[in-house]
Amino acid sequence: MLREDVIINHEKGLHARVVAMVVLKANEINKKYNCNLYIQYKDRKSIPATSLMPLVLLKVKQGETVGVEVEGKENREALKEMANFLRGDFHIKESDQGKVDNIIEDNNITWEQVFKSTANGIVAVDEHGNIMLSNPSADNILNIVYEDIVGKNIGDILTSLPLIDVLKDRDPRIGVKKTLEDKMLLINTTPIIIGKDFKGAVAVFEDISNLERIKSELYEVKELKERLQRIVENVHDGICLVNRDGVITYVNPAYIELLRDKEENLLGKNIFEISPNGIRCEALKIGRPIIGKVIKKREGINVVANVTPIILEDKITGVLSVIKDLSEVQILTEMVNEISAKAEYLEGELYRREEPGEAFSKFIGRSGKTLDALAMAKKAAKTNATVLIRGESGTGKELIAEGIHTSSSNNRGPFVRVNCAAIPENLLESELFGHEKGSFTGAYKRKLGKFELAHNGTIFLDEIGEMEKNMQAKILRVIQEREIQRVGGDETIKINVRIIAATHRNLEDMVRYGGFREDLYYRLNVIPIYIPPLRERKQDLAFLIGYFLEKLDMETGKNIIGVTNEAMEGFLNYKWPGNVRELQNLLERIITLTEKDYIDLKDLPLYMKSDEGNETSKQILEKQVLKNKNLMEIIEDEEEILPLKDYEKIIIEKALKKYGSFNAAGKALGITHKTVASKARQYGIEKIVSWENLSR
Structure with a gap:
């Protein structure tokens, strides 16, 4: 050269x-x-x-x-x-x-391109520590933007890189590991020297998080392998491994013990020679698992075998056979069944005994039937299914409905109450679905119905058993299609409303006799909740009386200490046909009138202390029916004429029994449902009719 x-x-x-x-x-x-x-x-x-x-x-x-x-x-x-x-x-x-x-x-x-495409991050600074350059890999690894950091001092931002140390002593730092948030970096930092002049430093680094993770995973695999080996050696199930050629490559001690054999008699043997008709050969041929096969071995040993092919990359590389002594399986099955039954029972009891929660705090009581009702209500609140609450008047159906709404996922929406029995039939449709301006006389402006107002919330249809059948059909359409139309309007309005219905009527009998649509009944009765009457949960009387006394004391300013034993006995003996509502009204009357700081037997009304007051509703009904029969006989007697109100009472009661509601009875008699309800209260037959409907 x-x-x-x-x-x-x-x-x-x-x-x-x-x-x-x-x-x-x-x-x-x-x-x-x-x-x-x-x-x-x-x-x-x-x-x-x-x-x-x-x-x-x-x-x-x-x-x-x-x-x-x-x-x-x-x-x-x-x-x-x-x-x-x-x-x-x-x-x-x-x-x-x-x-x-x-x-x-x-x-x-x-x-x-070389600089940009390098997988390693590169950051360079001048002799003063000012950042001169960084490549895209550095930006990605360090979560930085080059335009934001160029010209800035390394000591102010990228302190994770050991560039400052190199600037101080001009010694390279090779193979330094640093943790940056969730990343592990391997950093090489060297000084930049041109001729004999020190011009700065450069850091070259890479994200080795995956390598560290793989290292950790390899250690875990090694540890897992050791643990699995220990487990396989100590389990009571017999385990046998067979390779793709049918050669037995492994048996654990339990397998040898179950078959009363020796390891040297099994290892290395080919199953196609020693057991050509066995399930291991079959599973190896067909490539599908064989589960729960009962096999009779020699010396009267019965085992349950599960044989599963070992498949790697779509190729059968062998089979795994696991056997268990059948007698152990039977014992374990019995134990599992027994434990499962106990667990199911205890889980149910635990759920019943849990505190109802803030949503149901207004419903007072701790009796078994009360807890059952609250437990069902809590379960209903976890779904968006339609709920039908059954129970006599005054039992607190609305409180349960409100609690379900408060506990449900749509509790941010409104809770809208509708008493179907209190709204005249000709106004009910407008009340529920709303109406357009001019749709009928008096419709001066558009009105939103209860369903629209309850959008994304809950609508509570109380006394749905009083609803006429034509309205029932429209409610059914709302449940099925989740849409409504205002009265006098053509627009179809989509709604998202949770429906909770309630009634004191016997809907099954109403369906049987044509008073209630069968399809609507099944749509409503998805989750039925029965609220027991007060006479069936008298254990709650003490809780209820204490709650109402405290509430009424705050309202009236009185300080009622409590109830005497004689008065409490009177409360317990009474049948409470009006349920909790009757109890609340009675306590309010007693507290208002009493001058004492406690309630005793003298404060109770006479009907609670008489035998008549303690008659059951069935006994009252039977007496009333007998009285009606006598009146019918008198009517048929042409010689005796009764006052008009006696005949009126008989006719109204007969209509109520036949048609089952004030609305239907009113239509049959040609009068309004309000007139029927007023007359029924006047003659004292409204409760008897309600109880008759419940007892059907």
């Missing part, structure tokens, strides 16, 4: 454009003389004269010397031509200008 030293005379030295001209010239000479030219600067290694960026990075200045080296044929001519070119002023022909630009552009793109 020949060499010639050349002094660079160009005022700017070998800067990028000059080097591009050198590269262009070197390519021409190499091709012309079939040789390879090199440039050597100071104590550095020789660099091919056709390599742009390495030559640029030499940063050769005016007046400095570089060595031109050549190898190959006709090397003297090539060396001379290249040396003369370097001594010149680097004037470029206009025809070569484009070639020089292309060389610069191609090399810039190449280095830029």
